Amino acid sequence: MSLYLDLMKRVLLGLTYEDIASNTGKFDVHARMTGWDWPAHAHTMIGWERLTNVETCVQSVLDGEVPGDLVECGVWRGGTCIFMQSILKERGENRQVWVVDSFKGVPPPELPEDKDFNLYIHPELSVSQAQVKHNFELYNLLGENVHFLEGWFADTLPTAPIEKIAVLRCDGDLYKSTMNILENLYPKLSPGGYCIIDDYSQSPCALAVETYRKRMGITDPEIGLETTGVYWRKSGTV
Amino acid sequence: MNLYLDLIKRALIGLVYEDPALHTGVFTTYARTIGSDWPAHAHTMIGWKGLSNIQSRVESILADKIPGDLIECGVWRGGACVLMQAMLKVYGETTRQLWVADSFKGVPPPEHPEDKNFNLASVPCLAVPQSEVRHNFELYNLLDDNVHFLEGWFADTLPTTPIGKLAFLRLDGDLYKSTMDTLENLYPKLSIGGYVDIDDYNLSCCRAAVESYRMQHGIKEPYCYGPDVPGVYWRKEV
Numbered sequence: 001m002s003l004y005l006d007l008m009k010r011v012l013l014g015l016t017y018e019d020i021a022s023n024t025g026k027f028d029v030h031a032r033m034t035g036w037d038w039p040a041h042a043h044t045m046i047g048w049e050r051l052t053n054v055e056t057c058v059q060s061v062l063d064g065e066v067p068g069d070l071v072e073c074g075v076w077r078g079g080t081c082i083f084m085q086s087i088l089k090e091r092g093e094n095r096q097v098w099v100v101d102s103f104k105g106v107p108p109p110e111l112p113e114d115k116d117f118n119l120y121i122h123p124e125l126s127v128s129q130a131q132v133k134h135n136f137e138l139y140n141l142l143g144e145n146v147h148f149l150e151g152w153f154a155d156t157l158p159t160a161p162i163e164k165i166a167v168l169r170c171d172g173d174l175y176k177s178t179m180n181i182l183e184n185l186y187p188k189l190s191p192g193g194y195c196i197i198d199d200y201s202q203s204p205c206a207l208a209v210e211t212y213r214k215r216m217g218i219t220d221p222e223i224g225l226e227t228t229g230v231y232w233r234k235s236g237t238v
Numbered sequence: 239m240n241l242y243l244d245l246i247k248r249a250l251i252g253l254v255y256e257d258p259a260l261h262t263g264v265f266t267t268y269a270r271t272i273g274s275d276w277p278a279h280a281h282t283m284i285g286w287k288g289l290s291n292i293q294s295r296v297e298s299i300l301a302d303k304i305p306g307d308l309i310e311c312g313v314w315r316g317g318a319c320v321l322m323q324a325m326l327k328v329y330g331e332t333t334r335q336l337w338v339a340d341s342f343k344g345v346p347p348p349e350h351p352e353d354k355n356f357n358l359a360s361v362p363c364l365a366v367p368q369s370e371v372r373h374n375f376e377l378y379n380l381l382d383d384n385v386h387f388l389e390g391w392f393a394d395t396l397p398t399t400p401i402g403k404l405a406f407l408r409l410d411g412d413l414y415k416s417t418m419d420t421l422e423n424l425y426p427k428l429s430i431g432g433y434v435d436i437d438d439y440n441l442s443c444c445r446a447a448v449e450s451y452r453m454q455h456g457i458k459e460p461y462c463y464g465p466d467v468p469g470v471y472w473r474k475e476v
Contacts, residue, residue, distance in 0.1 A: 004242040138254045
């Protein structure tokens with residue numbers, strides 16, 4: 001176990017300072033470990049298991065020398081991207097990290113698949129790029145290899161200057177956001193790379209994933225996380 | 239730079255979550271760097287410079303293989319001790335003990351004439367129970383068998399403490415009496431090449447105790463202090 005990465009997870013989740021949940025005003029270690037509450041101050045809401053999943057996937061592509069950058073689409077306060085960057089730093093790897101977000105929250109639902117999925121009404125999901133950059137700085141992890149792509153996915157992703165991806169983490173909640181990510185970025189994922197879907201427990205997101213997989217004939221097995229989310233490793237040769 | 243120790247210092251002073259000051263409700267990097275405020279939640283008030291000073295002293299002891307344990311007398315929420323334990327862990331030191339000495343009920347009322355007018359006994363937030371300090375160690379996954387708690391007034395606990403040799407003796411007891419009790423009982427146990435580190439040298443009562451003890455025992459080692467050292471320290475030569 002890396003002491004550094006273990007501590008990064010504890011701090012990013014707010015475990016070391018028992019950061020309260022924004023809705024209850026209380027700290028609940030179980031909720032924070034499973035990623036089932038929204039921390040008032042901590043920099044990620046995905047919990048211990050999903051952070052560890054990111055660690056496993058990133059370590060795997062580094063060990064296997066799978067080429068490409070690390071990308072998260074839908075970053076909130078940036079904690080997961082900060083964690084990816086800490087792994088690169090510890091290992092002395094110089095890959096690019098792409099931090100992709102509207103930086104103004106989740107868009108209102110447009111498509112019928114997203115009907116009534118109104119995350120746009122939550123102002124606390126809107127975190128500015130300046131704030132996310134600042135959060136990187138709090139950990140002394142804002143390097144030149146960290147890039148910010150600001151805007152709605154449908155606008156930024158088709159022309160994103162990303163060539164190859166080794167880990168693609170999708171955390172956009174909606175059907176439309178998830179589909180935009182997959183359509184624009186999945187073709188850039190290297191064989192041996194990982195695709196992680198945070199919001200698979202939400203039916204609009206799961207529908208986008210299954211629709212895209214079917215259309216593209218993707219049969220790589222999805223591995224379910226215990227708390228929430230799935231991921232799979234892209235098969236094929238480089 | 240050691241990434242783990244850099245991160246734990248950031249976490250211990252509340253820098254990563256911009257923990258406000260207890261009295262003003264405001265966070266400033268400056269105050270937390272020099273250790274000039276009392277954090278609302280963070281686990282030490284000695285600031286970045288205070289922690290870095292401890293890190294330098296302990297690294298020197300470990301590099302030179304000076305025999306003995308580490309102790310802090312007067313620990314508040316335990317943050318400085320947590321850093322020392324993190325150092326033992328990251329440098330693979332498996333035999334040294336860490337002693338956490340405190341009344342765990344705050345600073346005693348002034349008894350000695352030198353402490354007249356220096357009444358910290360009425361400041362409730364300085365009283366942190368042992369259970370809470372233990373819990374704080376656990377938050378960093380650092381409560382191991384080599385960590386020992388010495389609970390009680392220094393005059394009662396230190397004369398019979400089972401400590402053999404010390405390599406690092408850190409005093410943070412504020413008062414003349416607390417400082418003198420600590421020096422009289424523990425300085426003779428400090429190994430040659432070990433450090434004594436006095437946090438409160440800027441307080442006249444503490445300074446009087448240090449001067450008086452040095453004079454009584456003919457201690458001639460020069461004080462070390464500087465921009466990164468809030469108090470003073472010296473290295474025992476004879």
